[in-house]
Amino acid sequence: MNKHPKPLLFLLLFIILFSQSVLSVDFVFNGFNSTNLSLYGIASINSRILTLTNETSYVVGRALYRSKIPTKTPNSSQVLPFSTSFIFSMAPSRNKAILPGHGLVFIFTPNTGINGTSSSQHLGLFNLTNNGNPNNHVFGVEFDVFANQEFNDIDDNHAGIDRNSLTSIISHTAGYWPDNIKSSSKSNDSDDEEKGFEELKLNNGKNYQVWIDYADSIINVTMAPVGIKRPKRPLLNVSLNLSDVFEDEMYVGFTSSTGRLVESHRILAWSFSNSNFQLSESLITTGLPSFAIPKTPFYKHKSFIAGVTVGSFFVLVFIALFALFLVKRERRRARERAEMEDWEFEYWPHKMTYQEIDAATKGFLEEYVIGFGANGKVYKGVSPGGTEIAVKRISHENDGMREFLAEISSLGRLKHRSLVGLKGWCKKEKGTFMLIYDYMENGSLDKRVYYDCDESKMLSCEDRIRILKDVASAVLYLHEGWESKVLHRDIKASNVLLDKDMNGRLGDFGLARMHGHGQVASTTRVVGTVGYLAPEVVRSGRASTQTDVFGFGVLMLEVMCGRRPIEEGKPPLVDWVWxxxxxxxxxxxxxxxxxxSGGFDEEEVEKVMHLGLLCSYPNPNSRPTMRQVVKVLEGKNEPCDSETEDMEAYLLQKVKSRDMWANYSQNFGYSSHPTFDDIRQSHSSSMSLSWTISMVDGR
Incomplete structure (x- = not known):
């Protein structure tokens, strides 16, 4: 047993106290002089204020405590705690045209000088090559006023903690939580977390105080306007082991930089301790100089006065030019109207310029051709607003002018979901006309029902019937739904277009005619397409709603059978189906x-086929009206006149009656469906009648 323990105990206690006194570093600077700090770059001390940078572009300023301080317990990796506080000011240039930037950093670094650092966004801390290098052994708390995407900055006014890199491990918008606001740190709602938060603009020239404490691997960063008691809730709080960053001894201080953006970075006071966490209370926070730029009433600013003067001048010039433009435009329009024909004046609101159409079709490139009409090609285009359009180019030769006027006089004023929309027209010199339509993404119906169509594009039975319903509703609208009665006169599969949703839309009104309800069409001009022409049109040349019904009936059979009305070596479609x-x-x-493929509703298909036969019956008096057709297709079983049976049953019984088909077989047969030669022969003796027949395989 040791009988003399007390001398050893006293010796051990003396060694501990001596080592702590050697490791302890405490200082308070309420103003600076050249003996306190080591300055690098552009850093300077003026009137006891440490100025890191001024309004010089692309410079670095750094100030470090004159000697290294111990940061670890000797012969161990344990990091010593520390507490520091400082008051800073970032003052923008008085020249409002110069944007402020970039910020300052409180740092621990193993080296003096500014070698290996860059200005601008690197804050005088690192450069492009060494940023993120673990061998830097640099720790910093940044106060950054520029949002750099390369460093994942959260905004252009934030504080962040940096370890060997300018990409902060944690950051937050600069500001503080006043002590009278209850903390919501237990809430998971980020809005509750930020409730009551007071944001501080870092570079407005005002003085702010910062507190940074590190103990037990926890770092806290707090800030507030100078003169306000330290808030209880820190701005940044994170668990952080600095043992792999800190060396045994480190320099401590500040660094900042400017780039194309400039401002003054100043430190007004600073305290540091690794033994006394209350030392920050020794900083003097009153009577400090202010670097905030005083606010001048905006109307007294020279820039405002100059701006108003210049702005007024430009406004007057703009008004004069605009007035001149309006006068010239009205004169041009008046001149154009004086030169226009009557029809041009009537349809003026729909007119588009040739330059617009030419640009939309890339100069009418052949690769933009999507179809062919009787008098010209159809091009796909894109309007200035980005909308896809279809442009039909019509030659003035032959019946081009007649077709053009028929389209804009009828379709230009008709509005129905199952009609192709006419967007406008254009007349170019040398007899070229253009019609602009809504673009139909899925082309024409005939390309999806005939045997030569791509198998993958073939329509199902349900789709065919649905499209026929769309066309039927459009024809009914033409006959009864507008102020005038419109006869389409060319209903066929190639004139039915399919939009992006595969809805059927009736188009091509080049042969359409309008007349009042209750009036009879006066024209005796035979027009249409062989295979769709009603027999009475061939005999008299007169069109009626019943001739449109005939064409629709042929269309119904054509779509359901997948056959053209007339094909070489085969009986006419209608005769064959009868x-x-x-x-x-x-x-x-x-x-x-x-x-x-199977799977279709046979009863529904038979109904459509029967209805197609009845519509295409040679005797116009036996055909149903389009209103009756629509009701049957839609399944609206309404009473038919005085009959007790519904419309559908009445019409279908009619077409199945022996009298109907017997009369058809005996008196009509194949001869009821005229060919091109039949039409030409029937009108050879009457030269006063003009006729136009389309002969493209019944299309």
Missing amino acids: QLMVQGELLAAVDARLRA
């Missing part, structure tokens, strides 16, 4: 591809 109906084999006429 024969199969009489033989009780009506479904044999349905498109073989649909029958092979």
Whole structure:
């Protein structure tokens, strides 16, 4: 047993106290002089204020405590705690045209000088090559006023903690929580977290105080306007082990920089201790100089006065030029109107310029051609607003002018969801006309029902019937839904277009005619497409709503059978379907591809086929009206006149009656469907009648 323990105990206690006194560093600077600090770059001391940078561009300023301070316990990796506080000011230039930047950093660094640092966004801390290098052994708390995407800055007014890199491990918008605001730190709602937060603008020239404490691997950063008691809730709080960053001894101080953005960075007071966390209370926070730029009433600013003067001048010039533009435009329009024909004046609101159309179609490139009409090509284009359009270019030759006027006089004023929309027209010199339509993404119906169409694009039975309903509603609108009665006169599959949702839309009104309700069309000009022409049109040349019904009936059979009305070496489509109906084999006429796929509603298909036969019946008095057709297609079983049976049953019973098909077979047959030669022969003796027939395989 040791009988003399007390001398050893006293010796051990003396060694501990001596080592602590050697490691302890405490200082308070309420003003600076050249003996306190080591200055590098542009840093200077003026009137006891440390100025890191001024309004010089692309410079670095750094100030460090004159000697290294111990940061670790000897012979161990344990980091010593520390507490520091300082008062800073970032003052923008008085020249309002110069933007302020970039910021300052409180740092621990193993080296003196500014070698290996860059200005601008690097804050005089690192450069492009060494940023993020773990061998830097640099720790900093930045106060940054520029949002650099390369460093993932959260905004242009934030504080952040940096370890060997300018990409902060944690950051927050600069500011503080006043002590009278209850903390919501237990809430998971970020809005509650920020409730009551007071944001501080770092570079407005005002003085702010910062407190930074590190103990037990926890670092707290707090800031507030100078003179306000230290807030209880820190701005930044994070668990951070600095043992791999700190060396045994480090320099401590500040660094900042400017770039194209400039401002003055100043430190007015500074305290540091690794033994006394209350030393910050020794900083003097009153009577400090202010660097905030006084606010001048905006109307007294020279820039405002100059701006108002220059702005007024430009406004007057603009008004004069605009007035001149309006006068010239009205004169030009008046001149154009004086030169316009009557029809141009009537449809002026729909007119578009040739330059717009030329730009939309890239100068009418051949690769933009999407179709061919009787008098010209159809091009796809993109309007100045980005909308896709279709442009039909019509030649003045032949019947181009007649077709053009028919389109803009009818379709230009009609509005229905199942009609192709006419957006405008254009007349160019040398007899070229253009019509601009809504673009139909899925082309024409005929390309999706015939046997030569791509199998993948073939329409299902349900889709075909749905599209027929769309067309039927459009024809009914033409006959009864507008102020005048409109006869389309060319209803066929190639004139039915499909929009992006595969809805059917009736188009091509080049042969359309309008007349009042209750009036009879006066024209005796035979127009249409062989295979769709009603027999009475061939005999008299007169069109009526019933001739449109005939064309629609052929269309119904054409779509359901997948066959053109007239094909070489085959009986006419309508005759063929009548024969199969009489033989009780009506479904044999349905498109073989649909029958092979199966799964369609046979009763619904038979109804459509029967209705198509009735619509295309040679005797116009036996055909239903379009209103009756729509009701049957839509399944609206309404009473038919005085009959007790519904419309659908009445019409379908009518087409199946023996009298109907017997009369058809005996008196009409194949001869009821005229060919091109039939029409030409029937009118050869009457030269006063003009006629236009489309002969493209019944299309």
